[in-house]
Amino acid sequence: xxxxxxxxxxxxxxxxxxxxxxxxxxxxxxxxxxxxxxxxxxxxxxxxxxxxxxxxxxxxxxxxxxxxxxxxxxxxxxxxxxxxxxxxxxxxxxxxxxxxxxxxxxxxxxxxxxxxxxxxxxxxxxxxxxxxxxxxxxxxxxxxxxxxxxxxxxxxxxxxxxxxxxxxxxxxxxxxxxxxxxxxxxxxxxxxxxxxxxxxxxxxxxxxxxxxxxxxxxxxxxxxxxxxxxxxxxxxxxxxxxxxxxxxxxxxxxxxxxxxxxxxxxxxxxxxxxxxxxxxxxxxxxxxxxxxxxxxxxxxxxxxxxxxxxxxxxxxxxxxxxxxxxxxxxxxxxxxxxxxxxxxxxxxxxxxxxxxxxxxxxxxxxxxxxxxxxxxxxxxxxxxxxxxxxxxxxxxxxxxxxxxxxxxxxxxxxxxxxxxxxxxxxxxxxxxxxxxxxxxxxxxxxxxxxxxxxxxxxxxxxxxxxxxxxx
Ligand SMILES: [Zn+2]
Ligand SMILES: [Zn+2]
Numbered sequence: 102x103x104x105x106x107x108x109x110x111x112x113x114x115x116x117x118x119x120x121x122x123x124x125x126x127x128x129x130x131x132x133x134x135x136x137x138x139x140x141x142x143x144x145x146x147x148x149x150x151x152x153x154x155x156x157x158x159x160x161x162x163x164x165x166x167x168x169x170x171x172x173x174x175x176x177x178x179x180x181x182x183x184x185x186x187x188x189x190x191x192x193x194x195x196x197x198x199x200x201x202x203x204x205x206x207x208x209x210x211x212x213x214x215x216x217x218x219x220x221x222x223x224x225x226x227x228x229x230x231x232x233x234x235x236x237x238x239x240x241x242x243x244x245x246x247x248x249x250x251x252x253x254x255x256x257x258x259x260x261x262x263x264x265x266x267x268x269x270x271x272x273x274x275x276x277x278x279x280x281x282x283x284x285x286x287x288x289x290x291x292x293x294x295x296x297x298x299x300x301x302x303x304x305x306x307x308x309x310x311x312x313x314x315x316x317x318x319x320x321x322x323x324x325x326x327x328x329x330x331x332x333x334x335x336x337x338x339x340x341x342x343x344x345x346x347x348x349x350x351x352x353x354x355x356x357x358x359x360x361x362x363x364x365x366x367x368x369x370x371x372x373x374x375x376x377x378x379x380x381x382x383x384x385x386x387x388x389x390x391x392x393x394x395x396x397x398x399x400x401x402x403x404x405x406x407x408x409x410x411x412x413x414x415x416x417x418x419x420x421x422x423x424x425x426x427x428x429x430x431x432x433x434x435x436x437x438x439x440x441x442x443x444x445x446x447x448x449x450x451x452x453x454x455x456x457x458x459x460x461x462x463x464x465x466x467x468x469x470x471x472x473x474x475x476x477x478x479x480x481x482x483x484x485x486x487x488x489x490x491x492x493x494x495x496x497x498x499x500x501x502x503x504x505x506x507x508x509x510x511x512x513x514x515x516x517x518x519x520x521x522x523x524x525x526x527x528x529x530x531x532x533x534x535x536x537x538x539x540x541x542x543x544x545x546x547x548x549x550x551x552x553x554x555x556x557x558x559x560x561x562x563x564x565x566x567x568x569x570x571x572x
Contacts, residue, residue, distance in 0.1 A: 163262035164236035170225030173289030190272035214280025218315035221264035222290035231522035256323025301495035325516035327508030333484035334505040336465035340458035341418040343490030357405035370411040458494035461501035
């Protein structure tokens with residue numbers, strides 16, 4: 102176990118550290134000093150030692166955060182833990198209550214260099230945890246009038262603790278650090294409570310990208326689709342724009358036996374649901390990414406009453422802003438046509454939640470060799486663009502950004518998907534043991550993988566063979 106632990110600890114926290122380290126190292130390399138390589142080696146050795154020393158504390162903090170999850174804009178205790186941590190590290194600046202409960206810390210290195218930012222989100226979800234983790238959450242709260250469990254079902258506890266680890270490691274090396282790092286701990290990534298503002302959009306509006314203004318920003322997201330030790334990234338378009346729509350189909354109520362006295366919103370809603378899918382199939386270019394999904398259909402009180410209204414709610418995912426406009430326009434036209442033909446009417450609220458996230462291509466290319474060096478080329482996976490969204494896009498729409506997937510499923514264990522009660526992010530994703538490859542389960546259904554580009558889909562390239570590990 103000892104040797105395994107050493108292999109692991111060499112790469113601890115690399116999940117978030119490598120892009121940052123790479124940028125700093127690249128800067129040192131690109132600098133005028135001929136001692137660039139020495140500086141790089143010194144920094145790498147320092148990172149290694151600091152990581153070994155700091156991991157137990159970071160894991161401890163992860164357990165505390167996981168055990169005490171807080172919903173968006175209510176991350177009071179989490180924010181306090183973060184701010185206390187940064188202050189204890191001697192950060193140059195620690196700002197709290199940014200955009201509600203956000204924390205921003207600034208660490209200035211002892212050497213000249215660029216200003217870069219890292220971002221972690223801190224909020225949990227109204228989900229009742231059903232994992233076997235010894236530090237599982239039993240917290241309950243009231244959300245939208247209902248009593249619910251609260252859980253870090255999207256892995257934001259991992260994101261926050263990785264970033265606390267990065268802060269600790271870099272603070273311990275600050276004399277060697279070329280440049281300044283801005284640490285952004287964000288509330289409400291999952292969206293603020295109704296009637297409130299929040300998340301990355303508000304942080305940008307509140308000026309977290311100025312004074313000091315970072316030149317680039319990095320972030321990560323957990324995924325149970327990849328093993329611990331693997332990372333995934335997509336240069337260019339990576340995460341879709343997220344829209345949220347609300348529809349009321351309005352008719353006239355009647356007895357179910359006399360439909361001719363009604364204007365039936367159930368029939369109009371059924372036609373609308375089908376017709377809305379023609380936006381995808383008939384209005385969008387076939388190779389253009391786009392999804393229209395209805396997640397809620399609600400109407401009626403009794404089997405023999407035609408109701409007055411039917412409520413629909415759903416989401417649209419796109420990449421191209423023109424396609425986004427097209428979907429919104431066609432949605433209104435279809436609802437107008439269907440309800441007009443049926444003799445009823447409609448109301449549509451179309452809310453644009455998050456823009457698409459584009460990973461800066463030059464920055465992605467610059468990071469790739471470092472990722473490969475650190476976790477092994479086979480464990481760096483070029484993932485397809487996702488129709489999922491992330492409000493990191495508000496940052497990366499302002500400055501070059503790089504956002505990647507961190508594998509969180511330990512081989513031999515099972516995890517539910519993100520946002521499910523059985524999502525089980527393993528501690529080792531924080532310590533990223535990398536080349537300690539699994540001996541079983543590779544390519545089986547026990548661990549799913551993100552969709553890959555053609556030619557990478559055989560499942561064998563994800564994990565390096567165990568034989569290679571210690572040689
Ligand atoms: Zn989420
Ligand atoms: Zn998330």
